[in-house]
Amino acid sequence: MWPALPLLLVAVAYLLLAHRARRRNPVQGWSRWRTAGFLTGLVLLAVALLPPLAPFAHDDFRGHMAQHMLIGMYAPLALVLGAPVTLLLRTLPPARGRRLTTALHSRTARMLSRPAVALLLSTGTLGLLYFTPLYNATMGHPAGHWLLHAHFLLSGCLFAHVIAGPDPAPARPGVPVRLVCLGVAIAAHAVISQLMYGGFLTDIHAPVEEVRGGAEIMYYGGDIAELLLAAALVATWRPARRPRSLSVAAGSVRAYGQR
Template identity: 80%
Template sequence: MPAHGHTAGSSVQETLLPALALLACAGAYLLLAHRARRGNPALGWSRRRTAWFMTGIFLLGVALLPPVAPFAHEDFRGHMAQHMLIGMYAPLALVLAAPVTLLLRTLPATRGRQLTAVLHSPPARVIAHPAVALALSTGSLAVLYFTPLYNTTTSNPAAHWLLHAHFLLSGCLFAYVIAGPDPAPSRPGVRARLVCLGVAIAAHAVISQLMYGGFWVDIHAPVEQVQGGAEIMYYGGDVAELLLAAALVANWRPDHRSRTTPSTVAPQGMSEGWERVPGAGG
């Protein structure tokens, strides 16, 4: 597999900049969690949610920093391990941290209403549909590995980072739609989400098996690396999707709406009708 052209300066940048960005995200979440606890001690903010966010940041750090990042430049198996961490494991942990609810707890009322309006807008409803999230997260893998797109990203640093961003954002979207504790304006029932999750599992299995057999894939890497990457996708994807299914079951509250009262709604940025996340209290 062709490697990125690295100089000593670019290698330092590719290590330093992601590390600083991750530290900034972790610091911002911790600050907002502190404000949520200080602003309403009775409601508070769950340390479990905070731990999930820190876990997600840690997994992203493992993926984007040495030794995994240099290995991903040189070996397709490293790329696939990186893909699993950025696109499946870290998103699940970040989504379980309920960052939208935290924002709505800490934003001023006007900003909170604006954010709620965006989340309830028609474009947001379309993007948050399970079928769309499935196409963006899982369907894009066929485009990546069965066309020259992947080989382009290995020689173009900008395309490489755009690919990372796509993995992360589409992974967060899919985890949010399927099992996110943050309320969603048009989330379907559990059965529909389980069907989408089942389709994702099947699609990952088919793509990884085609990749292992060398059918239609367009990956410029030694056969043993491609087959190793396919095995990582197959088994790593299964584990990640089982964890997502477990999160779906854990966050399922069949009588949630009937139990919601005005006293459980966040007092600051959360607008009327935006429910409190179960377990979000301290």
């Protein structure tokens, strides 16, 4: 039951920061939709990490895959849509806000904000997990099991942030590139789940019916999560605005040509 305490503390901290943002700027305030999204992500994490799903996930591969979907795909999307970095930038003291902005523009942050890197960390590691003895090794050690959860969560948040996050990302490319990366992720999930269902290349010590059930959860659950991510990308996309001087110049040229 111990994961409930840090999740509760994170929820309280977010609510306090949201309240501070509304007090500092009553006109702009802070979106209740963003607050609801972040809290929904924490609830999904609680469902994944607490009974009855957590014990079931330890004993049954289907439970593990359901837990993986919640921790690595559904909860990250909800948390990212809560825009926690933007909330911090609005509420931190100026000096700390500048340090956070500097960190966001660092070389490491720019590298991690590349869709290919986020795709490799989130989706590319699934082959390493399920097609090598790594999965069986992590299931046999509690520390490895929690490290796997942390990887699912962090890599899932990174991918959701790069594809459709409302928080600032200096190296984020245009929508076409992000859609291509999302398409590659969808295809990779489909291939991995189908290989798993057929028993090809996988190294999972579990009954065949459990492995096939887990593969079906990955196939259908992954599709739904990625469709939600695509919808978030469309909802958060804003077309680039041309500079006003260029717009005025273009209008003048058109007006001159009509004389």
